[in-house]
Amino acid sequence: MKFSFSGRYHGYNGKKFQKDLISGLIVGIVAIPLGMAFAIASGVKPEYGLYTTFVAGILISFLGGSKFQIGGPTGAFIPILFAIVMQYGYANLLIAGFMAGVILLFMGIFKLGGVINFIPRPVTIGFTTGIAVTIFTGQIANFLGLHNLQNHQDFLSNMKELILHLSKINMYSVLTAVICLVLIIVTPMLFSKIPGSLVGLLISTVVASIFYPDKIATIGSIYGPIPKSLPNLHLPSLSIEHIQSLIKPAFAIAILGGIESLLSAVVADGMSRSRHNSNRELIGQGIANMITPLFGGIPATGAIARTATNIKSGAESPFSGIIHGIVVLLVLLLFAPYASNIPLASMAPILIVVAWNMSERKEFAHVLKSKTAESFVLLITFLLTVFTDLITAVEVGLILSAIIFLKHMSSLLVITKIFPDFPKKNDQITVPAVNEEYNCPQISIYSVEGALFFGVANKFEKSIMEEINKQSKILILEMGRVPYLDITGESNLSNVVNQYRKHGGIVIISELQDQPRHMLKKTRLDEFIGYEHFFEKTGEAFNYALTKFSFPKSI
Structure with a gap:
């Protein structure tokens, strides 16, 4: 695999750097609350999301195959990572993430970037919508201020746990969450260049801190203060036992990461009239996911919304993605103590909006209305994603799609x-x-x-x-x-x-x-x-x- 940077920076000058600087600043600001929110929803400390954002973000932009790709933690990973943390623990999540990076690296080296494109659309819509439902329902507790709930690996048990604690709703949390949600929705309507998630997070935090301090749970009260320093570098303790026990979740991370990154790259191509290199993108994603766990970061992939924001903000080259990672690092070093005051109720609306935006509800309804065999594949993949796990959903979805394809092709002979x-x-x-x-x-x-x-x-x-x-x-x-x-x-x-x-x-x-x-x-x-x-x-x-x-x- 040849890495040529001449095409990516051809004709680069000071004016283009200014555009990259502005877009990098904007995307970096957008990425900060998302990084913390995704980490919390994945069952780990919020700073791990920030570590992922700046380490993986810089590496994916520098080494990836898309000119405008922004990498980092994403909502699609939440159900998988949360399940891994619940079953194996945070330390093993890092090992699984490292292994996933190795898998992605070899997928790129052996030029398997195009293979992921053969996953049928009903399968991707089904599991993406299922993930969105999982994220949405997973934030209800923080939105309502319900705490001390026992986490379960299956959807129905978590819903039952939620219902049993509904009598303990914290109205201060609800008020904080509603303020944040309204601002997330309204801000882009009034000021298109200002990220609504950041405005909602800041104002709702200020309101809660001034008018009802100590009435709601915050990042600091649940997870402790966020350190304003770089994480220590430590190598994963790989062993045959680790590889055997974690190979399945590692493959799940790798496959989903590959799909998400290439989908994001395709979106970027459409918006910018550029063309990405799918195999190089997988190599960049692989290296990033091998290095990020060394700093305590969780798995990362291409982020569609942040990539779109990057392009809309005027990005000219991968430098904007590198700058976005540096911005996150500087904010971590300078303002980390203040982040401890952020209410968990302020984080919930951010993820709820993420879930809503990634749900592909229009495409879901369109496929269902077709009343074809693909509608059945979509529904089964969706239900299995919600009620079992992503690996099972994708496996069954692909098998059903293959059977339908073979039946259709046999009728054409x-x-x-x-x-x-x-x-x-x-x-x-x-x-x-x-x-x-x-x-x-x-x-x-x-x-x-x-x-x-x-x-x-x-x-x-x-x-x-x-x-x-x-x-x-x-x-x-x-x-x-x-x-x-x-x-x-x-x-x-x-x-x-x-x-x-x-x-x-x-x-x-x-x-x-x-x-x-x-x-x-x-x-x-x-x-x-x-x-x-x-x-x-x-x-x-x-x-x-x-x-x-x-x-x-x-x-």
Whole structure:
């Protein structure tokens, strides 16, 4: 993988740096409350979210494959990270994050960036909406000021826990959360350049600190003061036991991180008319996720909303993302003690709005209204994401999508027995269907249309093999509309050829496309059939077949 920076900074000058500086400042300010909120929702201390924001943010911008990508902790990771912290603990979360980085790195090195694009849209909409529901419901307790709730790994148990504590609602928390939520919604309407989440967070914190101090839970009262210093560097204690126990969550982090980062890069391409390098993006994401845990940071990926803000703010190069990370670092070093006074009720609306924005509710409703098999895949993926876990949801969603695809493709295979009108020249011939009055028992011609792969190859073989019982001596397969042939299809075709030969017959193939021809060459089936039995035109194949009989062409 070649890393060339000349294209990313071609024609870079002081004016462009000024634009990067402004956009970096804006995105950095936006990222601060989000970093803390995502960390808290993931079950770890808020400063770990800030560490992730500046370490991963700088590395992803510097090493990634998108010119405008902003990396950091995201809402999509919350359910996965929270489940890992609950089951394995924070220390093992860091190890899983490091392992996920290694997986992403190798995915990029082996050029698997395009593979993620093959995940069906109903699956991504389903699990994204499911994640949004999980985030939203997970913030109800902080919004209402409910504390000392026992955390569970499953959705229903958490909802039951919430209902049992509804009588303990703290109205000061509700008031604080409502103030923050209103400001988040209203601020962009009045001042489009000012981040609503920051305004809501600051004003609601000031109101709570002045009018009802000590009445609601804050970051400091729950998690302790945020240190205004850089975290210590420590290497993860990897062992065979760790790898075996954490490989599944590591893969979950890697796959989701890869999907999110590439989706964000695609959004950035559309907004900026640029083009990202998917494999390089995965390499950058991998390195960032390998280094971030060394500083105590949680897994990171491309953040769609912050990337969009970066572009809208006038970013010109990856420097804006690097500056955004430096801004977060400076704020941490200078203002960390003040962040301890932020109420948890002020953090909840930020995540609720994040959940609302990522829910893809319009796309969800659109797919459901189609009432197709994909609607079923969407619904199952969504429900499994909410009620089980993301890995199960994606696995089942992909399996269901594959089954639907195979069923659809199998229905597209059309095998028609034909008998040609004689052509004036050796070119394409008309092919009326066979009937009782219009047939040649010695020569069977079949038009095959559709991909010939493992899902339909048996159907193909069964249809053709019936001709052996009809004493047909020559089989012509017109395969001009077969775009793809896999090894199973090749095997079934080989069976047909073998059976025809056993009965003294000949198989002739016409109009074969490049991919099937290459497959037959690799397996040497073309040699077995005989090179003289391949023709560019079906008319040529038919005329050749006639030479094998003593009757005249006027039959």
